[in-house]
Amino acid sequence: MIRTFLRILPILLLPASAFAASSPVAVTAEGGDLRAQLPDGRVLRGAELVGVVLPFQGAELRVDAARPDDGARAGDVWLYRLSVRGTDGQWSESCEAGAQAMVFPGPAGAVRLTCSAGAIGTCxxxxYRPWASTAEGVALAPYHRACVNLLRSAEDKAARIEVYDRIGIRPAPAPDAVFDAGWTVEGPVCLADPGPRANDPQAEIALAIMAMTGRTGRDGCTEDRAAALGALVFNRIPAG
Structure with missing residues (x-):
């Protein structure tokens, strides 16, 4: 059941200017890898950053652990355990229990932080690494945003959702899985099972438009129809 279409993405955006001039390091994100340049020109990355404290926006961020993400589909994704020093001087983990921090590059040299348990990190x-492209040169940033829209809009069935695409990142699931919807950077292009309308005026309007234009229900929303409407990623739900 689709509950809402677009939500604000919970990203901590660290602009390059946030690091004070007196800071002992300059911090960047190379793909999903955090890197810190020291005043002597040395660059620390990945596990070399464990124990380093990074000042930003008047606070301090400490790297407690770092490892490559063995569960990711590419080798340039890292998982970090980061702690933030509070005003009382105590350190607390930046992500909820069981989740780990992730980084990726933002605009103008910024570093974006998110948590592995959220839609951004999951995608x-x-x-769907937003900094990368396929071997054929297809940028993955729009696919990442479409994937985030999908997961954010279907939290009630997220554990059963099977995400896939037509560019070779994720193959289609078993044919007995039931097609649910196709997604773009703006939200769903059609809904095979719209369910009750979300308590959101924009979502209700979008659903009404899709219904009036024949883009809801099993006949109005198939994978081929969604692709023709510009969908980048698709999702199915296992039968039963």
């Missing part, structure tokens, strides 16, 4: 781990 990166599924293979």
């Amino acid at each position: 990166i781990r599924l293979g």
